[in-house]
Amino acid sequence: MENSFNNKLKNICNRKNSRLCIGLDIDPEKLPKTSDKSLQGLESFAKDVIDATIDFCPVYKPNMAFYERFGSQGYALVERLVDHIAGRSITIADAKRGDIGNTTKQYAKAVFNTIGFDAITVAPYMGRDSIIPFIEDETKGAFVLCLTSNKSAEDLQYKTSNGTTIYEDVANLVLELNENDNLGLVVGATKTEQMQSLREQTANLSWLIPGIGAQGGSLEESISIGNQNGVGIINVSRGILYAGDGSLNAIVESAQNYTKQIREVL
């Protein structure tokens, strides 16, 4: 499946010799006091970060919430950022959409056709109806929430039914649906205890691994386990965008530092 999303992701990760995903969670409240906090200022900031890192960063993941906060103007900003990346790296809409089939189909149009993202994060509570419309085009990918990095992941994901946890059930469902080699899982970097067996269970699925940095996950284990039998990309948002004194130099230095650590483990 040469044109499949998972293959495209693997190729660009190998070419740039990295597994870094920069999470573009643009938050004016976290920027240095002297920054231009207008939408235009935020756009320049995001584009500067992209341009200064795109030679070595294979994946960018704008978090839709941080743009929707500004309404339609923020939504338009995401559209321009994806246009700006222009296929130089993989783009993932961190949108966690999920609905009945006819609605999911509209979200697929929104994210893949209208904005032009390569992939999306998906919430599985409503079952396969929430996933299938996102994976009909093999060149587009979906990362389904499986074992998330946050504390209250325990509320549902750890429940055990017939000997398997809910997050394992999700993993099995996603494996079953991966006929077009374009599915992946979201697995939190904070869940190192469960990671190894989950990785063995989910050969060939890509992993998107958040929870490094602000949330305290382990980079080394995430990279080494996450890449055992499929691509595992490491998302860093706050740890890069708001690094050091908040200058572009500090941001690039942080992104380079993460890249160096990733390359050492690979």
Added chain:
Amino acid sequence: MENSFNNKLKNICNRKNSRLCIGLDIDPEKLPKTSDKSLQGLESFAKDVIDATIDFCPVYKPNMAFYERFGSQGYALVERLVDHIAGRSITIADAKRGDIGNTTKQYAKAVFNTIGFDAITVAPYMGRDSIIPFIEDETKGAFVLCLTSNKSAEDLQYKTSNGTTIYEDVANLVLELNENDNLGLVVGATKTEQMQSLREQTANLSWLIPGIGAQGGSLEESISIGNQNGVGIINVSRGILYAGDGSLNAIVESAQNYTKQIREVL
């Protein structure tokens, strides 16, 4: 809790003597051939539907997917529709958002502050972190996906852990969090078998009940069970928007017909 969302919802439903929620899933492909399918045309259509039904319809629910399909322009259209309703009825963003706490907080700003919705639908896979930021303001509400109307709801929601199903676990979690009297559940009208015991379990939570019409759920049981010990509103989307010959007359007639049926059961 006079100003709580659930109380506001109850009051407007009682004042209009109905439990109807019109789902504004605007789809140009389903409109009559002669309709103006431009965004401007869709806006006129939606506003005409609202103006012709708002005297007797207490709740409107735009489905975000059908607007995001048109990108930022579609997002702007939702903003104008909520402005147009202008507090005359309750507005629910059918968005099914859900994320870690700091991201959910941004979605709450987007939906409640930027657009101005009264409530949102929420996906619970990531646990309480996905819910809490939406319910800090008692005047704003959240309907959490519990037992959904679609076929593949079974993939996860029916799994049983320690004697309770996942959807019952969600119901218990939502009950526990309902300190501000502003939480509700999404319960599909197609699930009549499970509805009665779930209603007994979830006193005081509002219910949003989709699945009538195109999906085949029972209006009578949904209304009678859904309103036993809390407000249960019935969503109809396709069954109203694309009724009969697609004329405004046919739409209003369908909405009146649903209202009549609801009043008969109440």
